Amino acid sequence: MKTYKRWLQNANLKVTPARLNILYTLDHANGFLTAEDIYNELKPTIEHLSLSTIYRSLEQLEKVHLIESVSLENKKEAQYELAHSKHAHHLICLTCGKVIHIHDCPIHDFAKAVSSQHHFKVTSHTLDLYGYCEACQT
Amino acid sequence: MKTYKRWLQNANLKVTPARLNILYTLDHANGFLTAEDIYNELKPTIEHLSLSTIYRSLEQLEKVHLIESVSLENKKEAQYELAHSKHAHHLICLTCGKVIHIHDCPIHDFAKAVSSQHHFKVTSHTLDLYGYCEACQT
DNA sequence: GTATCAAATGCAAATGGTTTGCATTTGAGT
DNA sequence: ACTCAAATGCAAACCATTTGCATTTGATAC
Ligand SMILES: [Mn+2]
Ligand SMILES: [Mn+2]
Ligand SMILES: [Zn+2]
Ligand SMILES: [Zn+2]
Numbered sequence: 001m002k003t004y005k006r007w008l009q010n011a012n013l014k015v016t017p018a019r020l021n022i023l024y025t026l027d028h029a030n031g032f033l034t035a036e037d038i039y040n041e042l043k044p045t046i047e048h049l050s051l052s053t054i055y056r057s058l059e060q061l062e063k064v065h066l067i068e069s070v071s072l073e074n075k076k077e078a079q080y081e082l083a084h085s086k087h088a089h090h091l092i093c094l095t096c097g098k099v100i101h102i103h104d105c106p107i108h109d110f111a112k113a114v115s116s117q118h119h120f121k122v123t124s125h126t127l128d129l130y131g132y133c134e135a136c137q138t
Numbered sequence: 139m140k141t142y143k144r145w146l147q148n149a150n151l152k153v154t155p156a157r158l159n160i161l162y163t164l165d166h167a168n169g170f171l172t173a174e175d176i177y178n179e180l181k182p183t184i185e186h187l188s189l190s191t192i193y194r195s196l197e198q199l200e201k202v203h204l205i206e207s208v209s210l211e212n213k214k215e216a217q218y219e220l221a222h223s224k225h226a227h228h229l230i231c232l233t234c235g236k237v238i239h240i241h242d243c244p245i246h247d248f249a250k251a252v253s254s255q256h257h258f259k260v261t262s263h264t265l266d267l268y269g270y271c272e273a274c275q276t
Numbered sequence: 277g278t279a280t281c282a283a284a285t286g287c288a289a290a291t292g293g294t295t296t297g298c299a300t301t302t303g304a305g306t
Numbered sequence: 307a308c309t310c311a312a313a314t315g316c317a318a319a320c321c322a323t324t325t326g327c328a329t330t331t332g333a334t335a336c
Binding site: 287 | 333
């Protein structure tokens, strides 16, 4: 918990139980979590926890770049993960939701080519690969 | 309109004004459209048009693969476009919403590599590039 | 420690995009 | 024209997320 406390202090956010627990939960998840996932995880251990606190905390944590939100194809709820400094892409298991991070990025050259070809100034991109993780390929 | 009629008939869907108009509208858009975009476009010309008809039509059209829905980063509404048979990716203008289709795909080799490296069976992927189109780069 | 005050929280109500129930209309085949 | 499933309009329901407001709490100053 020491680490999370420092993260919050460095970001000039008050250290509150909700925020510490949200960071801990995202840090120990093996895939993306929704606001409600986090709420359900924490509700039993925090009395009087409100779902709106989760939403407001996620908003703040994202604003200071401690976490990131992702929109997944065919999912309407926002999904969250701990922020990672290195540019990365995702392997997402369609069965168990496990997420593997890939730090290799095949897009930069491609973006450059496409960019000049279509006179389009590319500033960012999203690339997610869907399929089945080792455990789910039986 | 002749074409759209045939599309619907081939898909075993009844030919209705709403569906014809939705196909026409998507066919002539230069970017993705939301259900409400389409509704606002058609409302003036179709008396008693209901937004739920738009939603139900989009659902049907997607089911028979005449159109596709896309989830965009930081947009909560579903976006639609006419289906395209060839595998493609998107250049999306952050200012005007224009979408350019790229039929070049740099991912297949990458997916193969990553696949064997992480024992992950990749079945699909999404790749969208965001930035500014020629007209919006002033 | 105690006082202070903005920031964070709980709770309930409001939102906004999307879906659904139901009575009525319409398209396609006879 | 006749029939019947499918499509539609409208209102109400739904669900994820946001917001208003009264209360509590964390950080800083004494
Ligand atoms: Mn990630
Ligand atoms: Mn497309
Ligand atoms: Zn899995
Ligand atoms: Zn543009």
